Amino acid sequence: MTNIISINTPLSDSVVEKLKIGDKVKISGILYTARDAAHKRLASLAEQGKELPFDIKNQIIYYVGPSPAPPGMPIGSCGPTTSYRMDKYTPLLLSLGLKATIGKGNRSEEVLEAMKKYKAVYFVATGGAAALLAQSVKKAEIVAYEDLGTEAIRKLEVENFPVIVANDIHGNDLYKEGIVTYSKTSLSHRSKTA
């Protein structure tokens, strides 16, 4: 593993350009949460040319539906959800200036192409390390779609939120490279998205 790179949000092109697959990154600043239901609403607004409930330019979206915050905590457990379900909406959001997404699992060819085109990266956080990841969240507030409960859009203030770069702006893919290195089989049925 390479050294740890610390970055702050919002993300500029110059920061994003330097990130390479396999880099360990610690993010401080703001993450916006959104998963299936919120994406459906965001995409619907964007398609109609309407304003989104938050300024998406140079921001990061984290695919998560946290568990409820216990007393005295800003948030409950909050690990990533599987990203492919958001693939349908991601190119549109990237075209509006979204600079990075955080989730788990590999992305579709369309998303990979859009990341190259709009200079955006895809980070993975460890799925199921949700109690551990919650320790990096200092504040959380709902900014839209409260009716969606866990799926509402939240603004998270994070410190040193640990992720790995899975896709960089140069079209490299850590999933493809990692598996090729350790595969001992000729079985080749590996779809891009499940």
Place this chain on the structure above:
Amino acid sequence: MDTPIRINAAEISETVSQLCQDANFNLGSDVVKALALAHEKEESPVAKEILSELLENAKIARKNTMPLCQDTGVAVVFVEMGQNVEIIGGCIYDAINAGVHKGYKKGFLRKSIVADPLGRTNTNDNTPAIIHTEFVAENHLKITFMAKGGGCENMSKIAMLTPADGREGLIHFVVETVAHAMANPCPPIIVGVGMGGTFDYAALLAKKSLLRPVGSENKNPDTAQLEKELLDKINNLGIGAQGLGGRITALAVHVESHPCHIASLPVAVNIDCHSHRVKTAILGSK
């Protein structure tokens, strides 16, 4: 005939509530052991680090009574009911659902159930539970709770193979299912396989196989051998922890078998993530 054993519905509710919380906060010692062994064996530095994060996560969850994973699952409840057991003070299904309602609220667990698959309005208390009931000769009521995550459930599959496909066809289907799932079910996974029975029963067997302690062998030596072979082939895929490449893709493969029709070879693969949350309680045992 033995005298009936009476169990109060309220006791069932309280037990289910405790199980929901225990399962979501405290990773079983079998899973911790399997993760530690995977960490020891793993060659990929990235995967090794992920495995150490998962072991650390289990410690934090236990200490802070925080859910291991934000997806605290659909509540799957297996009930073994002794034929001499009598439930008093309410219906057993209502009692179980009341327990899920209470446990998910009290434990600050996420409510992940929508009332209608297409309407998608949240029921806000994680009910209804999926309940499987079985009658047994023992004089007890055994309740096993499983918090089943959505990501790994989505990667599960069933196939109606033909008798001609045989053992080889079965192995191919199981390994392909895991290969296709890649990182999505949160590897290292536990792979539950149900073979035989009918379309529905194979799926139930696959889920039931996940209740066995992680890494335990099937009692039938041929089936145990099949489990070993499947585990080797799955780990040779190179998917690794979180799909970023590595030697350990699955912590275990459990296979359960049942007689089937002369025309059929049903095979179901039910995948569980490393956040494998299963807890059991026995009531009314003398």
